[in-house]
Amino acid sequence: MNMQSPSTVVAPPAPRNMAETGLSPVMMRDILLKTMFRMNLDLVSEIARVICLPVPITQELVDIARTQRLLEAQGTLHATSGNEMGYQLTDGGKARALDALTQSEYYGAMPVPLEDYKQQVKRQSVRAIKLTRTELLRGMGHLILPDDLIDNLGPAVTSGRSILMYGPPGNGKSSISNGIRDALGDKIYVPRALEYSGQVITVYDPIVHAAAEAAVDDPNSLRRTSNRFDNRYVFCERPTVITGGELSLEMLDLTYNPTARTYQAPLQLKSTGGIFIVDDLGRQAEPPQKLVNRWIVPLEEARDILALQSGEKFTVPFDTLVIFSTNFHPNEIFDGAALRRIFFKIKIDGPSQENFLKIFAMVARKKKMPLDERTLVHLMKVKFPSINNNYANYMPNFLIDQMIAVCEFEGVPNHMTPDLIDRAWGNMFVRQEIIAK
Structure with missing residues (x-):
């Protein structure tokens, strides 16, 4: 059983005061002002929700800004908001917000100090x-796999x-990677x-991280749940990042937005606590050896090194299960050190004849294609011997989809015949020939 589950992953505790956020008061104040300016917020409860801090800490920030004459009370209570006092930026507050925006356009949720996050990563490590x-x-439930593959x-x-899966194309390396992701099953804080x-x-x-359903507070309850953990985090499924031929070394570095003057985390940092799948290794513009060399330190030391625009380098956690998937033999794309x-x-080899027939029957049932014994005999005794009985996991879907397409075009119910198998087979391979130019 998993050592970690939604009930056992330790949540980051909600800060009880400004000091426990780990951020400088000036940074917090400026994010508060920028958020109020950009989003036209005036109620402490609304501001607290957007900057992801408890209401008491947000009120403390508002009070500090008031003493600095950056905010002022609007002088009226909002009857529709529980008689809550509203606040607005003073002229000085607007000037400070605009000045802060020239330094960084970031506003909204207060960030988490990197050192605090490193501790949370340890509490929810994928390892x-x-x-x-x-x-x-259970995670592989949709796949038919040999027992020895599960053993490995x-x-x-x-x-x-790290894992390298290799073998001929079309045998489910990507599907197996996704099955591993499904098997993890628990949730973490991002x-x-x-x-x-x-x-x-x-x-x-949101493209990488699937937020789990949040608990809904009962407004009449004496025990509110909104501060059960630090709301600067999002409770998520373990993340999965999938890249293919588009992966480049630049995608593994911080992305700097010169307009907003903020950074976006690289893919491997977004996948912390989850899985990073490098599909079609060897199809990237960068040589596979070069990609793996970039990860030598992270793979061995569980830490990565990133750099700011200034050139300052710093370390971040590298806590991700890296799965490389390739159609090439490893000796073709890596040296011994890599x-x-x-x-x-x-x-990952192709299926046995027995497993191929199981997959074929499963796909046919799913796609509502009736099986026909004469057609199956033709497929197994005539077609496959022509390619030395090399079975691949993608073939059942391909052949059945081809036959369904013909049936739909002809306006007849789904059915399979030796003739339809021949037509489908002809689309599965391209005959070697010289084309006149």
């Missing part, structure tokens, strides 16, 4: 997950170390943004 065979099989995958995933050396680095990305740094190498 602390120990999957059982049952849990891994299990220890690889449980170790939390910071909306990080702070380092006064700079803000945005981390939470291969040593990839902890597990697992070959």
Whole structure:
């Protein structure tokens, strides 16, 4: 059973005062002013929700800004908001907000100091997950795999170390990677943004991070749940980043926005606590050897080195299960030193004849294509011997989709015949020939 689960991953505690946020009062004040200016907010409860701090700390910030004559009370209570006092920027507050915006356009959720985040990463490390065979099989439930493959995958995933899956194309390397992701199953806390050396680095990305359902507070309850954990974090499924041929070395560095003067976290930092899948390794513009060299230190020391625009370098956690997937033989794209740094190498072969037929039947059932014994005999006894009985996992879907397309075009019910198999087979391969120019 997983050592970590939604109930056992320790949540980042909500700060009880300004000091416990780990941020400088000036930075917090400026983000408060910028947020009020950009979003036209005036109620402390609204401001607290947007900057992701408890109301008492937000009120403390507002009071500090008032003493500095940057905010002023509007003088009236909002009857529709529980008689809450409203606040507005003074002329000096607007000037300070505009000045702060010229330094950084960032506003909204208060960032989490990098050092605090490092501690949270330890509390929810992907390396602390120990999957059982049952849990891994559950994640792979939609796949038909040989037992020896599960035997190899299990220890690889449980170790939390890097994995290289290789083998001929079309045999489910990407699907297996996704199955591993599904098997993890628990949830972690992802910071909306990080702070380092006064700079803000945005981390939470709705494309990468799937937020879990938040608990809804009962307004009549004496025990409110909104401050159960630090709201500067988002409670999420363990993240999965999938890249393919588009991956470049630049995507592994901080992205600086010169207009907003903020940074965006690189892909591997966004995948912290989850999985980073490098699909189609060898198809990138960068040589595979170069990509792995970039990760030598992270893979061995569980830390990565990033750099600000100023050139200042700093370390961030590298707590992600890296899965490389390639159609090339490892010896073609890596030297021995690189291969040593990839902890597990697992070959993904095509299915046996027995498993191929199981997959074919499963796909046919799913797509409502009736099986036909005569057609299957033709496929197995005539077509596959022509390619030395090399079965691939993608073939059932391909062949059945081809036959369905013909049936739909002809306006007849789905069915399979030897003739339809021949037509589908013809689209699966391209005949070698010389084309006149």
